Amino acid sequence: MDLILIRHPAVAIDAGVCYGRSDVALADAPPASVAALEARRLELPAPDSVWSSPLTRCHSIAAPWAARWAREVSVDPRLQEMDFGTWEQRRWDDIDRALLDDWAADLHHARAHGGESVAQFSARVETWFDERQTEAGDACVHVVTHAGVIRVLTSLALRVSLEQTLSWSIDFAGVVWLRRREPGAAWTLVRWNV
Template sequence: MDLILIRHPAVAIDAGICYGRSDIALADVPHASVTALKARLELPVPDLVWSSPLTRCRSVAEPWAAQWARKVSVDPRLQEMDFGTWEVQRWDDIDRALLDDWAADLHHARAHGGESVAQFSARVETWFGERQAEAGDACAHVVTHAGVIRVLVALALRVSLEQTLSWSIDFAGVVWLRRREPGAAWTLVRWNA
């Protein structure tokens, strides 16, 4: 199975703003983003295309899938983490003590009232477990968010989430994972291509 994870392109929001679960539009026209992505990379044709329901992903996944006459399967478990009251707030405006408390217990703290990292990871893990069980040797393209990609890579490669948090992934960056047969170990083919 090939699992090709595509981070959505740049969004129409100022830098330094927290926008996990918030539905923010793309900075560019989705078709232009798809054209640029296809020109930049040579990827295997997908058998399946999955997407987060948020506009910044779905608006890219639909024309992306249409290139191969594929249907997009939308799953809310592929949404970015819910940052609760921090959504659409400048990171610099969030109480430093709350940020420090969150960082001190990254997996379980919910200072913002949204999802904890543990809850978010469990949601993504459920999706991943189902896909592994049903996909066989299919090639799946997934248009999603940086946080989801990091959780999926941590699960697939059996590394800590903290490790993947230190790996940069650009807007419209691609991560390609491969598993030769069911039950076999996943390998990283490309990171941030």
């Protein structure tokens, strides 16, 4: 099974703003964003299925991406970015430093913002991943989603800590390719942030 994770392109929001689950627009029109992704000549295997977060910045890319291979898009809310509650649409620099420090001190369980904890977010994403792992060994699944979801999925697949994947850079429109040769086998990282 190949799992191709595509981060949405750049968004039309100022740098340094927390936008997690907020439905923000892309910086460029979706056709231009898809064309830029295609122009990178990533030589990815064709998808048997295409999945997407329901947020506009992902779904508006997933639909034309899937159409390239005459596929439909399956939209799943479990593929949305983490809900940052009251921090959504606020500049990170404007959030009380003590709250940020408390969150960092208990990364997996703190919810100072009132949204999801990292543990809740990870568990949500894991349910989607567990269902996909029942796919046939040679299936190829493309997923247009968010950096946080990509990090959680990579952590689960490679059995490394989420803290480790948080330190790995992933660009807007970056692609991560994970592979498992057969059901029950170990996952391997084919490409990161290409």
